[in-house]
Amino acid sequence: MSVSSESASTQCAISIVIVSWNTRDILQDCLESIANQTTLPHEVIVVDNASTDGSQDMIRQSFPDVTLIANTDNRGFAAANNQGLEIAKGDKLLLLNPDTIVLDHAIDVMSGWLDAHPDVGCVGCQVFEDADTIQRTCFADPGPLNLALIEFGLYRLAPRHPLLGCPEYGDWNRDSERDVDVVSGMFMLVPRHVFEAVGLLDEAFFVYSEEADWCRRIRDAGWRCVFSPEARILHLEGGSKSTAQIKSRMYVQKQKSKMIYTRKHYGWFGALCAKSAFLCSAILRGGAFGLANLARSTPNHKAKVRLARDVIRFHLFGREPAA
Missing domain, CATH: 3.90.550.10 (Spore Coat Polysaccharide Biosynthesis Protein SpsA; Chain A)
Structure with a gap:
């Protein structure tokens, strides 16, 4: 330096x-x-x-x-x-x-x-x-409940709802x-x-x-x-290459950081809840996009499946994607 x-x-x-x-x-x-x-x-x-x-x-x-x-x-x-x-x-x-x-x-x-x-x-x-x-x-504190609302897309169902829209303050312009x-x-x-x-x-x-x-x-x-x-x-x-340049690796890094946060402020149980939300969400998304890719193969479907695979590998085996 x-x-x-x-x-x-x-x-x-x-x-x-x-x-x-x-x-x-x-x-x-x-x-x-x-x-x-x-x-x-x-x-x-x-x-x-x-x-x-x-x-x-x-x-x-x-x-x-x-x-x-x-x-x-x-x-x-x-x-x-x-x-x-x-x-x-x-x-x-x-x-x-x-x-x-x-x-x-x-x-x-x-x-x-x-x-x-x-x-x-x-x-x-x-x-x-x-x-x-x-x-x-x-945004609101990224505790386990707010993370789950985001991971499973529930906040999109009613972004202005006081509970469902809470993670991103959806009722506020x-x-x-x-x-x-x-x-x-x-x-x-x-x-x-x-x-x-x-x-x-x-x-x-x-x-x-x-x-x-x-x-x-x-x-x-x-x-x-x-x-x-x-x-x-x-x-x-998107101009900052520290986040936009490395798609899959940085997506997993984002989840890794959120787990560090929940473990620090919500204990091991909070971290376990966050890990479960990330893993279940990845399995559901990977399955959905995998079926969509079988019906009609597109680069977007394939990328979504790879991303879900990388998330699952990280949470099950601790393997972070190289790129």
């Missing part, structure tokens, strides 16, 4: 930590939007997980004021964020995805909002998928302020005193569920986690 371009600022309102992996072009757009839309004294720390697409050179050449931590291997999302948090100097700490664009001084606005709400330990802003579509960010269990990790603004009380992200999570765990610990410590539509960013969903 090497470190370059340390910020010389001693008066830093916000430290912005971005973890990247092969996201050079969208990362460049993200960094430009921060520079153009943020007037508060701030520092930007990019932790690069061994990109091979020239991301590190782009940062050094185009953004010399950005602090770059250039890892020689992919340490995962939680561990890489921790590297940035450990050297951050700001009074507030912002975790920001590289596939986002800051709009209308969003960081400045949310910093002011947080100052006016001292009982809040983590806040997220409104996120747009395109010019007209608000992304459904933030993200156009109003609301206390939430989990602030989505693409934009998480946390005051320094909260961070110092709660600590770093749990590195047991390689990717996924680390924000759920962090928010759980923030709420357990007595602070609120809140979504506020006071400001907005654009999220180029």
Whole structure:
């Protein structure tokens, strides 16, 4: 690991930590939007997980004021964020995805909002998928019941039902302020005193569920986690190759992280319930798509069957897919 371009600022309102992996072009757009839309004294720390697409050179050449931590291997999302948090100097700490664009001084606005709400330990802003579509960010605690509602597709039957729609707050359009269990990790603004009380992200999570765990610990410590539509960013969903590039492996990794979460916060019985939900769901889906493939073979049916097979292998034998 090497470190370059340390910020010389001693008066830093916000430290912005971005973890990247092969996201050079969208990362460049993200960094430009921060520079153009943020007037508060701030520092930007990019932790690069061994990109091979020239991301590190782009940062050094185009953004010399950005602090770059250039890892020689992919340490995962939680561990890489921790590297940035450990050297951050700001009074507030912002975790920001590289596939986002800051709009209308969003960081400045949310910093002011947080100052006016001292009982809040983590806040997220409104996120747009395109010019007209608000992304459904933030969600309920991913306990065993909510995981089962998602895995078996029950939340889709009545997304606005107070129980069935609970996992993803299906009755809420993200156009109003609301206390939430989990602030989505693409934009998480946390005051320094909260961070110092709660600590770093749990590195047991390689990717996924680390924000759920962090928010759980923030709420357990007595602070609120809140979504506020006071400001907005654009999220180029799917642009982050850390999640979109490796389909089957990352799908299994997502379930693995959720099981780590349930074991940590709901004990072994909770983890067993989550494992059972994942396994039963995969068996049902694999069987359904297998029959559909026999009736009419399509690439989509075959891919669904392979995905179900990989999930079953993981939960029965602990074998993670290579790709």
